Amino acid sequence: MTAKAVLIGPPGSGKSTLGRMLAERLGVEFRDTDADVEAVAGKPVSDIFVEDGEERFRELEHEAVRLALAEHEGVLSxxxxxxxxxxxxxxxxxxxxxxxxxxxxxxxxxxGLASARPLLVLSPRSQLKKLMEERRPVYERLAVITVVTDKREPEELADEIVKGLPA
Incomplete structure (x- = not known):
């Protein structure tokens, strides 16, 4: 099985919003691996970080991604x-x-700077900047399609992605 599209990017890039819209346009299901992790753990991602630690969250996340890539044919975030x-x-x-x-x-x-995202709790602006800089080379290397989302409407982005996907 191969997902129609796998969306990657930093927090705030629009993976969930755009993923749902893209799935609707393609006539497929949307799946978010963070939601899968929460379902397995029985608690929100932020609680997993606080109660179990980032290492445990990353283990759950990897397993969620592995399963989703094996099972899901729609749009995956x-x-x-x-x-x-x-x-x-x-x-x-x-x-x-x-x-x-x-x-x-x-x-x-x-x-938002008052984010409940676990990795952005202390000094959210500088933490987000650091995360984005550290992860950018990995995102770029893995991407088949890169879409700049700044100051663009989700509908326009969805159109661009659909055009870039194989038929």
Whole structure:
């Protein structure tokens, strides 16, 4: 099985919003691996980080991505840090990976500085900037399609992605 599209990118890039819209346009289901992790753990991602630690979250996340890539034929959204796992990177080979690139200002506007995202609790602006800089080379290497999301409407982005996907 191969997903129609696998969306990657930092927090605030629009993976969930655009993923749902893209799935609707393609007539397929949408799946978010963060939601899968929450379902397995029985608690929100932020609680997993606090109660179980980031390492445990990353284990659950990798397993969620592995299962989703094996089972899901629709549009799949990965958590921002999922691509850091080397085995996950290998699993993404051959998939239609779409990198949603976003600038720091746009990401902050979308995520907000009072974010409940666990990796952005202390000094959210500088943490988000650091995450984006560290992850950008991985996102770029894995992507088959890169779409800049700043100051663009989701409908326009969905159109661009659909045009870039194989028929």
């Amino acid at each position: 990965l958590g921002g840090g999922a691509v850091l796992h080397t085995e996950t990177q290998a699993l993404l080979a051959g998939h239609h990976v779409v990198y949603l690139q976003v600038g720091l200002s746009a990401a902050i506007e979308r995520v």
